[in-house]
Amino acid sequence: MKKILSSLVIVLVLVINLQAQKYFSKTGEISFHSSTPIEDIEAISNSASTVFDLESGKIQWSVLIKSFEFEKALMQEHFNENYMESSKYPKGFFKGMIKDHENIDLTKDGSYTAQVNGTLEIHGKSKQIENTAIFMVENGLISATCDFKIFVADFDIEIPSVVKQNIAKELEIKIKTNYELLDKS
Amino acid sequence: MKKLLIILFLFIVSGAIVGIYLFNKPVESIERMQSDYTINASELLVEFEDDESKANSKYLDKVIEVNGKVDKVENNEDKTTIYLNAGNPMSNIxxxxxxxSSAIQTGEVLTFKGICTGYLMDVVLVRGVQL
Structure with missing residues (x-):
């Protein structure tokens, strides 16, 4: 009985999702770049999860902080243990809305610029942000990109004074992903 | 006196070399690392679904070998992502x-080793290698 009920729920959820035109990816790419005269630091994650609903304009991203990979092992260790405290705050989130989402037609090839606003949560701290994202359709393949900047201090991330010169106060974040229609199991 | 100075000099130089080496040390390849856990895909997912924080403290940053059926292979630019079936239509390992790699086929039952980074809708492991 329980099994029947739970499969019924899954079917219902799938049906609702179908109608809602949701698109998702589990291999979203998020990279950040810190640039100072002393050193450039870059890290990348290729396993962010994201979903958006074209009908309501809701969009969500989540990423595991530990999935960011650095070139140097020591940097990765400091990033996780000292700055991001990734065992305490394992995930980063963004929840927001795509403005004028009704102007986006994902059934036609083209490029659409849209404002996306919402709440970014990193290191347990939330901040409202608004940025420009680009949704693209090429041969039916849907992708999205968004580049923006954040201040490290906005998220209560403390950088010890010894390395203050090495880490930029403002980080460049680059996001890109392909999206798939959420229509299969 | 001269000898002492030379020894001191050698000390400083070797210290500096070790320091520079450690600072620039690349992230270690996982292939030579020992696995902390060996588990099949469904069992791993169930542990995260049941109690995420408990599973986090057990598995985060650990090297895990996971066996399961390949549900999907995604090749994006120069990245390969493997989805292992974990008995749940919405979640994978x-x-x-x-x-x-372009050699891995959907439907094969394989074992991969990787470092566990946590659980979103899926359990995500990075720096994976096929065993």
Whole structure:
């Protein structure tokens, strides 16, 4: 009985999702770049999860902080243990809305610029942000990109004074992903 | 006196070399690392679904070998992502491979080794290699 009920729920959820035109990816790419005269630091994650609903304009991203990979092992260790405290705050989130989402037609090839606003949560701290994202359709393949900047201090991330010169106060974040229609199991 | 100075000099130089080496040390390849856990895909997912924080403290940053059926292979630019079936239509065990591979086929039952980064809708492991 329980099994029947739970499969019924899954079917219902799938049906609702179908109608809602949701698109998702589990291999979203998020990279950040810190640039100072002393050193450039870059890290990348290729396993962010994201979903958006074209009908309501809701969009969500989540990423595991530990999935960011650095070139140097020591940097990765400091990033996780000292700055991001990734065992305490394992995930980063963004929840927001795509403005004028009704102007986006994902059934036609083209490029659409849209404002996306919402709440970014990193290191347990939330901040409202608004940025420009680009949704693209090429041969039916849907992708999205968004580049923006954040201040490290906005998220209560403390950088010890010894390395203050090495880490930029403002980080460049680059996001890109392909999206798939959420229509299969 | 001269000898002492030379010894001191050698000390400083070797210290500096070790320091520079440690600072620039690349992230270690996982292939030579010992696995902390060996588990099948469904069991791993169930542990995260049941109690995420408990599973986090057990598995985060650990090297895990996971066996399961390949549900999907995604090749994106130079990245390969493997989705292992974990008995749930919405969730998988996801491996980001260290080096891209086009040899892995959907439907094969394989074992991968990777570092556990946590659980979103799926359990995500990075720097994966096929065993």
């Amino acid at each position: 996801i491996f980001q491979l260290e080096t891209p």
